[in-house]
Amino acid sequence: MTAPTINALVSPEGSLEILSNHEVNLLKDKSEGGLYRLFRQCALAVLNTGAVTDDCQDLMKTYADFDIRLIPQPRGLKLELINAPAHAFVDDEMLLANREHLFSVLRDIVYTHSTPKFAGILKGNGPDELTNMVFHILRNARALQTGRQPDLVVCWGGHSISHEEYQYSKEVGHQLGLRELSICTGCGPGAMKGPMKGATIAHAKQRVKNGRYIGITEPGIIGAEAPNPIVNELIIMPDIEKRLEAFVRCGHGVVVFPGGVGTAEEILYLLGILLHPDNVDLPFPVIFTGRKENAEYFEMIDNFIRNALGEEATSKYEIIIDDPVRVAQTMKKGIKDVETFRRAMQDAYYFNWMLKIDPVFQQPFEPDHENMLALELHRDQPVHLIAANLRKAFSGIVAGNVKDGGIRKVQEKGPFEITGDPTLIKPLEAMLERFIANNRMKLPGPSAYRPSYRIVNTAA
Helix, strand or coil, X not given: CCCCEEEEEECCCCCCCCCCHHHHHHHHCCCCCCCHHHHHHHHHHHHCCCCCCCCHHHHHHHCCCCEEEEEEECCEEEEEEEEEEHHHEECCEECHHHHHHHHHHHHHHHHHHHCHHHCCHHHCCCHHHHHHHHHHHHHHCCCCCCCCCCCEEEEXXXXXXXXXXXXXXXXXXXXXXXXXXXXXXXXXCHHHCHHHHHHHHHHHHCCCCCCCXXXXXXXXXXXXXXXXXXXXXXXXXXXXXXXXXXXXXXCCEEEECCCCHHXXXXXXXXXXXXXXXXXXXXCCCEEEEECHHHHHHHHHHHHHHHHHHCHHHHCCXXXXXXXXXXXXXXXXXXXXXXXXXXXXXXXXXXXXXXXCCCHHHCCCCCCCHHHHHCCCCCCCCCHHHHHHHHHHHHHHHHHHHHCHHHHHHHHHHCCEEECCCHXXXXXXXXXXXXXXXXXXXXXXXXXXXCCCEEECCCCC
């Protein structure tokens, strides 16, 4: 069945209104190194806001005739959309949220890829340069607000969750919003949408007029996790590593809901950073939470962390089951501690400069068959490196599940192979099997989930 489409001319909404000839040429360039394919893919994703899918290839096939063209104007810029998803429009006018998201795509892709100082950094550079790049992208998106007290709660969790889990995430967001806290997520559906939806109602009750619903994504994932319509600040980072750094640099605390491999990747990234000796005294509240039916899930996560990273890692978070009020109260208190600390250290409220991030967590990891098989999943290394390599393993599985490039690699050469120390690999394999059994890998579809990975050499 053909999806309904529409043709339209669209004017900018708030983010980027003029482009140089150089920038226009980059976005029109359909060659291997050009930006047209990236721009088209991200634009189609944001126009697909609200659709229930995590298959970027299916999205591209459904709208194979979609095209987007830049129309320079004497006093600005317009975009010509051809065969765009009709549900992005009402009475032939594009929904305002879609228009904002569309020009956020344009803003971030242009800024990242046309700024000469970023050219070398995108291919890997020193930790200070990478952090500065994250800062500049966030500042260019006007996400860094001076004069605002710490209030931003990062919420992580799965896009493929049950209705009951979604409702719980919404109630947690509601309780956070009642305490005038704002929400930052990966911007997609499920546990990324729920907290935002709950917070919008709470902010209305408290007459909060400047509530923030920040969605941070990256080109590889946006097609699988299109921004939900509540996001009022969309930011597209160049890759997953810079996306993760953006979360912890601008957020003041993290709430983790049940999820799959993407959530596990985020947990390993965060714990690997917090375990760095330079961060031992730095307050950063982290709460794992879910319904009473999720207690077993978090026991599994807790045991996996304890086995892989040791007891110290478990001291970096608190598990709160079936109590949204306590989650919000605990987070509010934790963020107050963050405010007190940063004021004493004269650090910015809007960007966590003092947080030490080891370069191993910043350098882009390319998930392909060679790199996945070469991951050092053994215990003869510092604990933060164990976390870093496990994070990469989860990142590769995410790529094979939902990212266009990763899906293509798995289709061409078969599943990614993962091997290592059995004391790490066997618990990893068991947790992945649980994710599959509980439908946490992908949204339910017409066919059963086919693993994008294969565990090898697990015998002791």
